[in-house]
Amino acid sequence: MRNAMKIAGLAIILVLAATVLSSKPSTMHSMQGVWELQSFSNWNGDTIDTIAKAPGYRQVKIYYNGKIMWSRWVPGDKIGRFGYGSYKITDKELIETIEYGDFEMMQALDTMRVFTFELDLQEDTYSQITLDLEGNPTSSENYIRID
Numbered sequence: 001m002r003n004a005m006k007i008a009g010l011a012i013i014l015v016l017a018a019t020v021l022s023s024k025p026s027t028m029h030s031m032q033g034v035w036e037l038q039s040f041s042n043w044n045g046d047t048i049d050t051i052a053k054a055p056g057y058r059q060v061k062i063y064y065n066g067k068i069m070w071s072r073w074v075p076g077d078k079i080g081r082f083g084y085g086s087y088k089i090t091d092k093e094l095i096e097t098i099e100y101g102d103f104e105m106m107q108a109l110d111t112m113r114v115f116t117f118e119l120d121l122q123e124d125t126y127s128q129i130t131l132d133l134e135g136n137p138t139s140s141e142n143y144i145r146i147d
Contacts, residue, residue, distance in 0.1 A: 031063040031089055034147035035126065041140045050142070061143065063087060068096055081105060085113075094119040094128050 037059035041050040053059070056075035061068060066088065072081040083101030087094065096115045100106065117128035118137065129140040 031087065031094070031121070031126070032065070033063060033145050035061045035063070035143040036146045037061075037141055038125075038144050039142045041127070041142060043137045043139065059141075060146075068098075079104060089119060089121070092119060093117065094121075094126075 037053055037057075039050050039052050041048050054075075057073070059070065059072040061070040066086050067084070068087045069084045070082065074081075079102070081102055081104060083098045083105045085096060085098040085100075087096045089095070094117045096117075098105065098109055098113055098115070101109065117140075118131055120127040120129060120140075124145040125143065126145075127140045127142045129137045132138050
């Protein structure tokens with residue numbers, strides 16, 4: 001009888017552990033999906049100036065299973081821009097590590113590969129905010145989820 005109770009208790013613990021470990025994280029704090037740039041913001045002290053993207057300008061980021069791919073198209077520019085790498089998020093930060101990209105991106109990666117932003121993530125929008133050395137916001141890119 002004791003062995004049966006121990007086995008039943010162990011089975012319950014295993015079922016509960018499996019349920020907790022296999023449950024999906026909340027989609028509210030997930031970057032997974034396709035995002036398109038909508039605007040840029042610049043801070044000057046407490047003043048924020050938000051500017052819509054130029055007509056025809058497109059920048060899209062795809063986040064999936066810890067990987068990121070982004071591309072940019074600027075009208076009149078014959079050279080596009082793209083990059084690929086990995087990402088992780090915390091409650092407050094988005095950290096992108098770019099592994100490779102087009103020629104221009106690879107030249108930029110000679111000086112910096114890891115990009116850390118303050119993250120303002122909502123259900124269907126997010127802002128990646130650049131901070132100065134003192135932790136004050138200076139600029140942001142503002143995205144909307146398109147898929």
